[in-house]
Each structure stands twice: as C-alpha cells, then as structure tokens.
Amino acid sequence: MSSNQTYPRLLEELAVFLATVPTCQQMLDFKPSGAMAKRASELLQLNRTGTLDRESEKELDQIACVESLMRLVKARIHEDASRP
Numbered sequence: 001m002s003s004n005q006t007y008p009r010l011l012e013e014l015a016v017f018l019a020t021v022p023t024c025q026q027m028l029d030f031k032p033s034g035a036m037a038k039r040a041s042e043l044l045q046l047n048r049t050g051t052l053d054r055e056s057e058k059e060l061d062q063i064a065c066v067e068s069l070m071r072l073v074k075a076r077i078h079e080d081a082s083r084p
Helices: 003-019 024-029 034-048 054-081
Strands: none
Touching: 003 034, 003 054, 024 054, 034 054
C-alpha cells in the first residue's frame, strides 16, 4: 500500500469524522479504523527491523503527524474540561 493511497484515506477518515461535528466526548473516543491501525502497526514493525523503505517512511511520518494532531486536540479537551 503506497502512501498516496493510505494518507488520503487517513485524512478522509478524519475529515468524515470531523464533518459530523463530534462532541468533545466523541473526539476523545475517536480512534482510526482497524485497517489504519493495522497499517500503522505494520509500518512500525518494518521500522523496528530496519526494513522501512523511503515511501513507507513518509507514510509512517504522515500517520504520526495525524496522530500528533489528535493527541493535541484531546489534550486541549481535557485541559478545557478541568477548568472551573
């Protein structure tokens, strides 16, 4: 699976979710689909064994970027919820 196929699917998955105007709880509960989680796991395994090619490395970086964004969003929700 090339990054050209995976990354747009990952973004599409996130865009579809965000277009539903999720509640804060739904944002906190959001997880990528099983297929995306499986692909990320495969890429991480390739990275651990040192067999990640350049295209796969870019794909993993893109997945990590989306994951980082969602972690920041979730942290902000937790921070806002803890304010009086």
